[in-house]
Amino acid sequence: MVNGLGPGVEFDLIRRFLDDMPPLPDAVRVGAGDDAAVLRDGVVVSADLSVEDVHFRRGWLEPEDIGYRAGAAALSDLAAMAAEPVAVLAAVAFPPADVPAVAERVVRGLREAADAAGAALIGGDVSRSPGPMVLDVVVLGRTERPVLRSGVEPGDEIWVTGELGGAAAAVAALAAGQTPPVAAARLFRRPSPRIREALWLAEHAVLHALIDLSDGLAGDASHLSAASDVAITLAAADVPIHPDAAGDADAADGGLRLALGGGEDYELCMAAPPGSIQAVREAFTERFGLRLSRVGLARQGSGVSVLDSQGRVMDMHAFRHFEGAGGTG
């Protein structure tokens, strides 16, 4: 989500209407409300919309980047289920002025993202748009054992991969008319869905729940909390903040707001029993060159709170700016 352009409460109503399903048929194992749906035989499927001037701004990205980001965001939903990518479909609507040059570059970027994830682009649909460019990227994957949002247990540790807030730092710079720092710009333009990382962690550790960070850590922790009916407490001092977020001129909080509320990091957030991830932490970092950080704990209760370094509960309002912006069934 691009700053301040996220769907509001009314759109959450529609989302709930989509989610408000009759009992699932036998052929469906997981329906709406998680990062992806899962069929009985382990086929995982998710759809992810990228709408111009809602999810991206044309002036901030090259056409290839628009396609790459749309693809990466969709593929990240497979990572969030610990599913192996199989195939991608792209339904794309372009304003006539984009055809053919811009459109071909967008599709090329989308194919690059699919290739990087080992997924084949196997079809889709193409239309003219009388308004914005619209991309719906449909991803198909496979898993024998999907890791859901709903499995967090009281006592679980909450962990994240990588560093947070980098993409949000790039967005903040672009919105201010500045050139974003190089590393942050790269994270924003070419996010890396953590697919191999999720598969590795699901194999080597005990994951009770998993989600990808598309709404910011505060928002996505809320999704875990709500789906699992537990309270989650995050320790601000333990949140791994990307250097470009920490160094942001406006970030008097050391980038905490960007890391907790910024979204679009596409890192993983998971719940695991105490010690399970610590035991594989070094091996993970050695293999993937990526940090693993314990950022919080789950306990009985509900909701998400953030504690400052003195253990005081912080005001969550600033961190929930983009709530409801991501997510797809």
Place this chain on the structure above:
Amino acid sequence: MVNGLGPGVEFDLIRRFLDDMPPLPDAVRVGAGDDAAVLRDGVVVSADLSVEDVHFRRGWLEPEDIGYRAGAAALSDLAAMAAEPVAVLAAVAFPPADVPAVAERVVRGLREAADAAGAALIGGDVSRSPGPMVLDVVVLGRTERPVLRSGVEPGDEIWVTGELGGAAAAVAALAAGQTPPVAAARLFRRPSPRIREALWLAEHAVLHALIDLSDGLAGDASHLSAASDVAITLAAADVPIHPDAAGDADAADGGLRLALGGGEDYELCMAAPPGSIQAVREAFTERFGLRLSRVGLARQGSGVSVLDSQGRVMDMHAFRHFEGAGGTG
């Protein structure tokens, strides 16, 4: 496709770019270029875009009908593969003024179409649109033996279900500011994807190839011809024309143009060895209350031609108006 609003040549370029794939991975049996893609294990998937003012006009339809049509059009791609519907995902972008009332009605119509086909709505995505309403309906089905576009053999008969041109007659009336005939209006607002019919025919007859009529018989026969590398000859006198198309005031040709070029009938068109469909014709009609008509023949060669009642080749131009409008991988 709504008259005259179809994508043009430039969009076909993009479509080809989407279709121009490297060799398929083992996990994929059928890639882009057919009505749907098929994974190795028989999972069938297709995405179908409905864009306001491209695929539909808001003033011509109730919100429920917009959703129903989008769902039915997508589900028809499963019929075209002789696949059993399993699930539907809906990625929907609404202008803020549509939220929540219009949006909820659209999604309700979409769910009705899914329910009617026995498919569960298992997720999707929701966004604001700064322009038109955009619906991407993703359908998942299953088949052990998909019937493709590419299996037509020289000597095959070409058959269609039902009567053609009814939906196009409704569109013609609406475009002229008139009230469409009741039956045609119903076909336009609430098309019936021929799913059970396709499954029955695949079981009881030998189908070499199958497609759904979304681009008009002339256009869809062209898809069969191109995919199978055969010539197809249609006999104008044998085309079953819907009474509301035949009775159209402007239809000096008895509705032939609407039937061949009109699109959106969502009837089935299939190729079968001589006699195969004739043998089950009565049983089919008794079961489904639907005609089966032999409309042409395949032979060695390429392209589609239409013969008039004197056996003369007719000018195809008038029948190809909407070429390239439909189709999805």
